[in-house]
Amino acid sequence: MVARLALAALFGSVVGLERERLLWAAGLRTHMLVCVGSCLIMLVSAFGFADVLGTEHVVLDPSRIAAQVVSGIGFLGAGTILLRGEVVKGLTTAASLWGVAAIGLAIGSGLYVPALATTALIVGILAGVKPFEERWRERMRAHTLRLTVRRGMMSIDTLQAATGERASRVRTFTVHPSDDPALDAVTVTFVRLSRTSVATIAAKLRAMPDVVAVAEE
Incomplete structure (x- = not known):
């Protein structure tokens, strides 16, 4: 015993x-x-x-x-x-x-x-199992991009063209006026995307002529 x-x-x-x-x-x-x-x-x-x-x-x-x-x-x-x-x-x-x-x-x-x-x-x-769980949670976690664009130049169609096949991963898309009357503040939230994929999308958005700034969260 x-x-x-x-x-x-x-x-x-x-x-x-x-x-x-x-x-x-x-x-x-x-x-x-x-x-x-x-x-x-x-x-x-x-x-x-x-x-x-x-x-x-x-x-x-x-x-x-x-x-x-x-x-x-x-x-x-x-x-x-x-x-x-x-x-x-x-x-x-x-x-x-x-x-x-x-x-x-x-x-x-x-x-x-x-x-x-x-x-x-x-x-x-x-x-x-923990490393696989953390990797999966990171992939499933929501990622947010905050954009500053020229007034009226960002729409959901423009965003879909920039994101391509990942457009289905967009959870929210909001546009509201910024402090500058010539600019809009855009918030885009993605789900089920890795941080690398979100960074790739951010790079494509920065390359667009009407996008002034892109911040990742």
């Missing part, structure tokens, strides 16, 4: 180190504690009532205590989720806590190979 607890601490630390690397509040110690605690709960559930099993009319379900870990760990996960403006942060850390709780239960029940495989998978997902 002590060896199982130590193994749970080790596996929890592997996942916790990845979260600690990113300076999340739920880092190394939190993941270790969750994994060890889940392991102990599983041990209690499996072996803690052996002395009363032989008693007449006593029927025990060793899975009932362990089942409460799955729902009970939610309060820790909720504590790691934050809303910053319009962006939700901490969902991945909450999921990793839930995952190490499952690892602890598996080790407590003696399922060492599944626990090891799950630890490897979780670390691989947290560390290995």
Whole structure:
């Protein structure tokens, strides 16, 4: 039993180190504690009532205590989720806590190979998938160009001619007078375009004779 607890601490630390690397509040110690605690709960559930099993009319379900870990760990996960403006942060850390709780239960029940495989998978997902996720989010993020053009010389047709096949990626196109009566201020927002593609479009717009300035955001 002590060896199982130590193994749970080790596996929890592997996942916790990845979260600690990113300076999340739920880092190394939190993941270790969750994994060890889940392991102990599983041990209690499996072996803690052996002395009363032989008693007449006593029927025990060793899975009932362990089942409460799955729902009970939610309060820790909720504590790691934050809303910053319009962006939700901490969902991945909450999921990793839930995952190490499952690892602890598996080790407590003696399922060492599944626990090891799950630890490897979780670390691989947290560390290995993140670069692809960030690349995809960067591509899906909205990019805005702010143009200063000669009055009445920029229309949606003119913009479509400059953007070519990427015209379908224009989310918003607004034109309003600027402080200079001879100029218009134009705001164009693109979605599902990489920063490189937006920079290419900005270069084409700058080359147009009626465009005075282009600023990227």
